[in-house]
Amino acid sequence: MDAVVNAANAELRRGGGVAGAIHRAAGPGLEEEACALAPILPGQAVVTSAHGLPNQYVIHCLGPVYGRDEPAEGLLADCYTNALRLAEHRGVRSIAFPAISTGIFGYPIDAAARVALKAVLEEVPRLSSVAHIRFVLFDEESRRRFEGILGEFGDR
Numbered sequence: 738m739d740a741v742v743n744a745a746n747a748e749l750r751r752g753g754g755v756a757g758a759i760h761r762a763a764g765p766g767l768e769e770e771a772c773a774l775a776p777i778l779p780g781q782a783v784v785t786s787a788h789g790l791p792n793q794y795v796i797h798c799l800g801p802v803y804g805r806d807e808p809a810e811g812l813l814a815d816c817y818t819n820a821l822r823l824a825e826h827r828g829v830r831s832i833a834f835p836a837i838s839t840g841i842f843g844y845p846i847d848a849a850a851r852v853a854l855k856a857v858l859e860e861v862p863r864l865s866s867v868a869h870i871r872f873v874l875f876d877e878e879s880r881r882r883f884e885g886i887l888g889e890f891g892d893r
Contacts, residue, residue, distance in 0.1 A: 742835060745798060748775045749772055749776075750772065750775075762790055780815030796832070802842045813837060818860050825865070829866060830869060831867070832867060832870055834870070837849070854887050
């Protein structure tokens with residue numbers, strides 16, 4: 738994938754979960770570059786180079802904390818839309834997303850999947866560079882839930 742999306746914290750530091758895994762794999766240069774762009778707000782996205790990862794870019798998104806950051810649905814949708822727009826602006830052909838906000842930020846997986854898939858499907862007609870969008874999910878159950886919800890959208 739040309740770009741991977743990091744479910745980031747506001748300070749764009751290493752952290753745990755997806756952010757921790759990406760930072761460990763990329764090496765210390767990622768945190769150094771990312772921290773210069775911090776802080777970011779829920780729904781915002783910024784892009785850095787990928788450092789030690791086999792990708793070109795890391796797009797860092799701060800998802801909403803469920804039950805605290807409102808409007809949660811709009812902020813979560815903004816993460817996906819803003820990441821795709823940054824990818825498009827950079828000429829990215831392929832991008833991989835996690836299920837943003839579903840870990841320690843507590844967003845229920847089904848609701849998050851519905852928001853994520855709707856946001857991505859609405860943005861696709863405006864994309865000319867990005868041709869491959871992948872969701873990389875935590876486990877088989879999450880994949881099944883995303884797949885089931887994608888089926889609800891029909892042939893878009």
